[in-house]
Amino acid sequence: MTSRTSRTTARATPARAVARTQTLLKGKDGIGTVRRTTLPGGLRVVTETLPSVRSATFGIWVNVGSRDETPTLNGATHYLEHLLFKGTAKRSALDISAAVDAVGGEMNAFTAKEYTCYYARVLDTDLPLAIDVVCDMLTGSLIAPEDVDAERGVILEEIAMTEDDPGDCVHDLFAHTMLGDTPLGRPVLGTVDTINALGRDQIARFYKRHYDPTRLVVAAAGNVDHARVVRQVRAAFDRAGALERTDAEPTAPRAGSRTLRANGKVEVVNRRTEQAHVILGMPGLARTDDRRWAMSVLNAALGGGMSSRLFQEVREKRGLAYSVYSYTSGFADCGLFGVYAGCRPSQVDDVLRICRDELDAVAGGGLSDDEVSRAIGQLAGSTVLGLEDTGALMNRIGKSELCWGEQMSVDDMLAKISAVTPDEVREVARDILGQRPSLSVIGPLKDKQAARLHDVVA
Amino acid sequence: MTSRTSRTTARATPARAVARTQTLLKGKDGIGTVRRTTLPGGLRVVTETLPSVRSATFGIWVNVGSRDETPTLNGATHYLEHLLFKGTAKRSALDISAAVDAVGGEMNAFTAKEYTCYYARVLDTDLPLAIDVVCDMLTGSLIAPEDVDAERGVILEEIAMTEDDPGDCVHDLFAHTMLGDTPLGRPVLGTVDTINALGRDQIARFYKRHYDPTRLVVAAAGNVDHARVVRQVRAAFDRAGALERTDAEPTAPRAGSRTLRANGKVEVVNRRTEQAHVILGMPGLARTDDRRWAMSVLNAALGGGMSSRLFQEVREKRGLAYSVYSYTSGFADCGLFGVYAGCRPSQVDDVLRICRDELDAVAGGGLSDDEVSRAIGQLAGSTVLGLEDTGALMNRIGKSELCWGEQMSVDDMLAKISAVTPDEVREVARDILGQRPSLSVIGPLKDKQAARLHDVVA
Helix, strand or coil, rough: CHHHHHHHHHCCHHHCCCCCEEEEECCCCCEEEEEEEEEECCCEEEEEEEECEEEEEEEECCCCHHHCCCCCHHCHHHHHHHCCCEECCCCEHHHHHHHCCCCCEEEEEEEECCCEEEEEEEEEHHHHHHHHHHHHHHHHHHCCCCHCCCCCHHHHHHHHHHHCHHHHHHHHHHHHHHCCCCCCCCCCCCCCHHHHHHCCCHHHHHHHHCCCCCHHEEEECCCCHHHHHHHHHHHHHCCCCCCCCCCCCCCCCCCCCCCCCCCCCEEECCCCCCEEEEEEEEECCCCCCHHHHHHHHHHHHHCCCCCCCHHHHHHHCCCCCEEEEEEEEECCCCCCEEHHHHECCHHHHHHHHHHHHHHHHHCCCCCCCCHHHHHHHHHHHHHHHHHHHHHHHHHHHHHHHHCCCCCCEEEEEEEEHHCCCHHHHHHHHHHHCCCCCCCEEEECHHHHHHHHHHHCCC | CCHHHHHHHHHHCCHHHHHHHEEECEEECCCCCCEEEECCCEEEEEEECCCCCCCEEEEEEECCHHHHHHHHCCCHHHHHHCCCCCCCCEEEEHHHHHHHHHHCCCCEEECCCCCCEEEEEEHHHHHHHHHHHHHHHHHCCCCHHHHHHHHHHHHHHHHHHHHHCCHHHHHHHHHHHCCCCCCCCCCCCCCCHHHHHCCCCHHHHHHHCCCHHHHEEEEEEEEHHHHHHHHHHHHHHHHCCCHHHHHHHCCCCCCCCCCCCCCEEEEEEEEECCCCEEEEECCCCCCCCHHEEEEEHHHHHCCCCCCHHHHHHHHHHHCCCCCCEEEEECCCCCCCEEEEEECHHHHHHHHHHHHHHHHHHHHCCCHHHHHHHHHHHHHHHHHHHHHHHHHHHHHHHHHHHHHCCCCCHHHHHHHHHHHCCCCHHHHHHHHCCCCCCEEEEECCCHHHHHHHHHHCCC
């Protein structure tokens, strides 16, 4: 179904300028219907309806992240994300924030290595306002020189704040340990040096180059009407003259050819913290890898909850850490798997030995069928529980469209999760956990102790 | 309406042992109906129905917090909260966590100065399991000596982790600055010394004394049936023999007679962090103060969102901080109001001067009617948006029952918020912000700079 506006437009412009709308997922009782419209100009709009709620989350995903930065541009994607809140031809920074604050909405954005997302969660009646504000930010940002300078201070503070959170910045260190000084290995925030060196024109060029409608996915979820959302988004982008290249087609999901090999590196940053913050990890799976369902089950069983192996062995039985968990991050062509723990320096050797032993044991097939089936239940239950949050729904459909170019229903996801067999988990455990690990540590470690850490990855 | 089980019980025991059920709020179309049953034994069960969701959050609130600790017991409430996850006569620690993990639920707990809460969020079909596990933890915890020792390590790690998060622990410092070495002024986690000194028997006595059914409020929200929840809770507590004192009545909401005066103190903890983390604040309002609605509006306008005064003046216009906000915390008899900012040491003087100037300006009546009406819109919108989260609903009804002994409908809350006048905001601003502030700082400040900080509170 195309909206009335788009049909009218279609009559006045060449045939190829017709908006194309598809129902990608049918849903049940109006819940979970996912539709996509591709507007002339190559802009995609996906929505998911959840008529039982009174809220809606509206977001725009951009196919750009810190991975697209050269060394000198490191931090530009995130810097730009901040600058989009600073004003457009029509709105000052205060106008932007006041509009959403006045209706009690939440507006924010996040920048990752492969994408950037801007969103607002509001009452359904305020959705037109959210669409108007977010579309204006994306299409009409001024990037005024004085704002670039004021915001530089804010970014430098954000970098300093992250530095003060060792449990956070050890993840940046681990990316460096595994990926080195490469686009994927560099921090999303950039560094004090790159941020100080970035100029207004560099950022404005970056904006112009990457915020093309063909590289955007608009996503809305909650009590939303697809045709109305499409109409409003189209009008907003039309006003900005952003859909003029009517024959433009959306870009394909990001591809890549990075292969990642286990490197057995150890990187230690000596800092006067109370705890040592460690990540023991290795290459993981790319986002599109078929083994990702088995990997999720493995991750849940190993370090995903209070009943997981690592939580039980490190915290529950021995009281060696407060926070211990495993995680996966998948990119277009490669991925990471890691185990995080925070513990006092005197416990680091014990904690790492236990983590390494568990990785080895699980790589060797040591996960019981019980653990696998509990992990499957955990993933299935939390998937269904996640359906009530319009923010989570918007994230799923937006990211799916941008990164996979397709949508998957919850029923299909549940089927994929439930179909994972203990054998598949054993196989992916052998392939991934069986690799030589690398290690990143931030903490007050003496040289002698730091030297000993090499034994952990031997 | 009493449940069938409770009527049967009533026949077999004295008349006073009948469960009393009231509909406290009627709701609309089945949404937002709040019911309370007081069971014989003095146990309160409150529920709120939201039939449009598939989830339920079940929690138990306990009328005990760090405020109830003597100096030597400091940290016992929170230590005990951890120990309740370690096992009962029927379940090991793994049994407890595996039960909820296996269905994808989230289970956790939090300890505050005046209450403790344990909760699980699950699919509605798994609610009986959540009730069973959480009730078992509350009534049948073993507090085994070996678990006390293992968990001591975990708590010490949690303290160390908090120490590594200066933006978090500056709040503990501010409580100390304002309230000193008193029950309300001491940290919820305790200190390394008190945690190392606490013995199993002290904690077990604390458990026995404070976890009496008369001091508990059971709360459930989501797709729940009140009568069925009451039946299950009653059965679980009956099995533990916890409802035997059939004439016991619930305890009244906590009262107190602490008055708090502005003290103009400055406390600086010198630490080698990247940012200095500051709180500038003063006595606020008790939880039950009638002026709390005007205070919420004031807080939102001053430091509650991106369009707020402090965000605009400190971050948006001058780029001096990434994180800057104001907040209120209310206790039974007193409260705190504070402004937090994190910034590099070289900016501390500027940031504090701006914050102090804004506090003074607003105390002098400088908030515009526009700012007040925007803040009202913000609070109203976010209140309605919060209704979709069964966890937030459970928190509201549980805390209301424990701390106020009554429930307020969303419509009444919205009416209270909307009725706040600019004059009322001006009045509370004058009363609260017009007091002499105190200041707490964690950061790498030289003595000279630290000495200058006294000017800020002069």
